[in-house]
Amino acid sequence: MIHNALRKISVMILPLGTTMLVHAQMPAEQPLFITSTQIQALQQQPERWTALQKRCDTELDTRAQPVADFSPAPHYSSTGITHDTTAKNLSTDAGIIYRAALCYQLTTNRAYASHAQTMIDAWSKTVKTVDKGQGASDFNFNLPQIIIGASLVRGVNDWDDTTFRALLTDKAAATTHADKANNHGNWGVLLDASIAAYLGNTQQLAKTSHRWQALMQSQVADDGSLPLEICRSNTNNYCGGADQGINGLSYTHYTLLPTAVAAEILALRGFDVYQGDAGRKLGLAYARAARWTRYPDTFPYYQSNDGKLNGIRNAAYFSILQKHYPNPDADTVLREGKVGMNGLELLMLFTAD
Incomplete structure (x- = not known):
């Protein structure tokens, strides 16, 4: 049986931004997300x-x-x-x-x-x-x-x-790659959050939530794009070459997936990173990714790759973010189905029947 008890509630403001975080020290045995x-x-x-x-x-x-x-x-x-x-x-x-x-x-x-x-x-x-x-x-x-x-x-x-x-x-x-600037940093944050949550290390969770926010602030442009990801190619010329951008939408998804899962892990333990400036940046990135997924021909590298992009619909994480940032494009994508990158069974867990 999964327990939802929240214990020892306290309030703190992290130095990164304006987000007030309610820290709930949860039992270490609490499932992660x-x-x-x-x-x-x-x-x-x-x-x-x-x-x-x-x-x-x-x-x-x-x-x-x-x-x-x-x-x-x-x-x-x-x-x-x-x-x-x-x-x-x-x-x-x-x-x-x-x-x-x-x-x-x-x-x-x-x-x-x-x-x-x-x-x-x-x-x-x-x-x-x-x-x-x-x-x-x-x-x-x-x-x-x-x-x-x-x-x-x-x-x-x-x-x-x-x-x-x-x-x-x-x-x-x-x-951990949490110190990396690109998608590796987001996966590193998810790894750190998972370890800290499993071990019940509240201090590490606080540090991880701070890094989560810093990544959103640095990675997401004002238009919601992820400049370090949208240029991704399919070779070790990571952001160049003849097929520059062919993996750009796929890597946008690959960055936002661990970001969303880590946010859930943190929020369930009282570190509500969805709020504040960093959370707003995630909302912008989500809206941009949803638009491109619904209309891939609007992606910056669509034409240069002759209309071919990899991983266009690798968007199962939409089911998590849709409850925080309702978006009509994402809603359409989810309703259309055939959504990939669902290894965590997110569509079953987070999409209402």
Whole structure:
């Protein structure tokens, strides 16, 4: 059962801006960004997660594929995307862990929890080193999903999460890219927020909320665009080359997804980053991304790429932001369906039936 109790309420103003934040010190065992209300509502609508449960069932016999030295090859080369088995294994396992944990919450079937816990333990006990390059990047991109999953099965089956907590404190925390200026910074903030929330570290949550706000202030232009992302190409000439901008909308989405999830984690713990100047900037970015998603021909690099853009509808996170910044373009996109980048099952969790 998920508990919603909020304890030890205090008020504080962070130095970054004008946002008054109500700090709610929550139990460390609180799931990261899914509330009891969401779960209970979904439990009454099993038709909405039948497909998810079937997938969980087919994945129950899947074994984790951890490695001792997590050092995948760079994601991009001069000719395009590289495909590294090590990186793919972490991404695949993270998705399986999260789905199993979510299936446990929806069904209370402990077999799902046990599966998630076994896979988490496998990675926690096996990984010894993480490469500072692509390895650190992939930890930032994938560990939050595992941490969120772990929060959904914490304490079930008398699970001892000591080794997992050690992975977070001794290895994962050191890989954070929260200090980066582009999308890596947003994923790093999500990683930091996930670790802090799982461990119940309120001081780190406050620091993370400050960085979240700083990124929104620096990344979002007055027109709502993300200048560091809209130029993205499909090679290691990241913001140039013949296909400059072909990934620009995709990377806009890839930046706003962790931003939205981190905002939920922080807001549930009393750090309401949706308010104030930084929150206003997120609203601008959301509106711009929604407009481009609905009308991709208005994207700056649409014509130069002969009408081809990657990841146009990778916008499942719209379901989170729509409740904070209602937007007609986003509403249309969500109603049309065929929305991608839904690995966290956001469309099921945040979209009303």
